[in-house]
Amino acid sequence: MSPRILITGASGFIGGHTAAAALGTLDGATPSSIRLMLRNPDAGAGTWGSGPGAGSRAVDVVRGDLADPGSLRGICDGVDVVLHCASYIGGDERAAVTVNDHGTRALVAEAARAGVGRVVYVSTAAVYGRGPFRAALPDRLPPAPASPTSRSRAAAERHVLDAGGVVLRPHLVLGPGDRWVVPGLVTLLGLLSAGLRGGTARHSVVDVRALGRAVVAAGLSDRDLAGAHHVNHPDPVGTSELLDTVADLLGLRLPGAPPTVDEARARLAGQPRGLHHLGMLAVDHWFADDGFWSGVGVGPGAGFAKSLAEHAAWYREFLGQR
Numbered sequence: 001m002s003p004r005i006l007i008t009g010a011s012g013f014i015g016g017h018t019a020a021a022a023l024g025t026l027d028g029a030t031p032s033s034i035r036l037m038l039r040n041p042d043a044g045a046g047t048w049g050s051g052p053g054a055g056s057r058a059v060d061v062v063r064g065d066l067a068d069p070g071s072l073r074g075i076c077d078g079v080d081v082v083l084h085c086a087s088y089i090g091g092d093e094r095a096a097v098t099v100n101d102h103g104t105r106a107l108v109a110e111a112a113r114a115g116v117g118r119v120v121y122v123s124t125a126a127v128y129g130r131g132p133f134r135a136a137l138p139d140r141l142p143p144a145p146a147s148p149t150s151r152s153r154a155a156a157e158r159h160v161l162d163a164g165g166v167v168l169r170p171h172l173v174l175g176p177g178d179r180w181v182v183p184g185l186v187t188l189l190g191l192l193s194a195g196l197r198g199g200t201a202r203h204s205v206v207d208v209r210a211l212g213r214a215v216v217a218a219g220l221s222d223r224d225l226a227g228a229h230h231v232n233h234p235d236p237v238g239t240s241e242l243l244d245t246v247a248d249l250l251g252l253r254l255p256g257a258p259p260t261v262d263e264a265r266a267r268l269a270g271q272p273r274g275l276h277h278l279g280m281l282a283v284d285h286w287f288a289d290d291g292f293w294s295g296v297g298v299g300p301g302a303g304f305a306k307s308l309a310e311h312a313a314w315y316r317e318f319l320g321q322r
Contacts (some may be wrong), residue, residue: 002032003117003220006079008064008107009086010036013177014122017212018085023059037064037075037086066103067095075107076114081219082107084121084160089180093148100149104156108163118225119165120218122211125204125230125287127154127169132201132283137290138169138228157228166218167228168211171287174307175208176314184277185246186319191274192264194256195247199239202286204232210301217296229292236286237304243281245305249312250319 005022009015022034041061065071066086076082084107088099104121111119128136129144145151157167172181189195214231237245240258247254259267261282268274293300301307308315 003080004033004078005081005083005219006035006037006076007083007085008037011038012086014208014211015085016177017208018083018215021212021216035060035062035079037062039065066099069106072106072110076111076116079114080117082111082116082119083215083219084119087153089149096149096152100152101155105159108159112163118219119160119163120215121156121160121165121167122215123153123157123167123169125169125171126150127157131285134284134286135288137288138230164226166225168215168218168231169228170206170211170231171204171285173206173208173211175311182246182315183319185243188274188277189243189247189252189254191268191271192256194254195243195258196240196264197258197260199261201239201282201284202236203242204236204285204287205304206232207301207307213298214296217298221296223295230287230289231292232287233300233303234289235303239281245308249308250315
């Protein structure tokens, strides 16, 4: 019998693309039924049932809120695999702990009670802290989260790992729904009115569509995947290339001469948001693959420039609205 899956955060950025991948066509096993957990199921009702590849598979949209453990009771009944894509990302430390830490603990406990065979949690490479990281492998890099959100997600990982589950750690995720990565690069470019000269630090990137396929494949794989894995495109991208590609494909006007990283740091004095983005880009955040992609039988998608070109229209519309 084909696996029955539950996807949390199905209306969110990564969860939405994971749901689309589950409803689409993947090589190998496909789920026989899909349950989508949303905090507000009325807002998502009907959205997924007509998705590509849904066919005759049962698609069930249910209410579940990680901040309300009581709402999770019974949500895993009849489910073989949980794909946990929901998370809180923001500056409210209490909300981060409530949703990411306590909510994941309650979900894992409910999955265990229901006899779920596998839990896959989409975490983040931010659990490692500030860097630099060069070709880092997950089994050689202990978590050292530096922000309240990252600490709460590291705690969520521990609940999943202690239960024998699978943790996926992407770094920079781009594509429709991204409100952090490319918009952050655009913000930095705007503050500098230029790109960066000599920005050689390398960064791992993944297209959200490939990530969604990877999450589903990890849930359906017949291999033992227990533990943490990096899920990024194998080719890291240099800082200057990241910024220049964004500026070119989004048609940004940058009249200034590109500064070095040190010159940019001086130019951004007194602008904490710009300094935050620059600080992240100034050092390597390159996370090597431990064989995950080949292990689950899906590809890592296109590289950064091609992916961004495919999503440029969405970013232009989003940035224009913002």
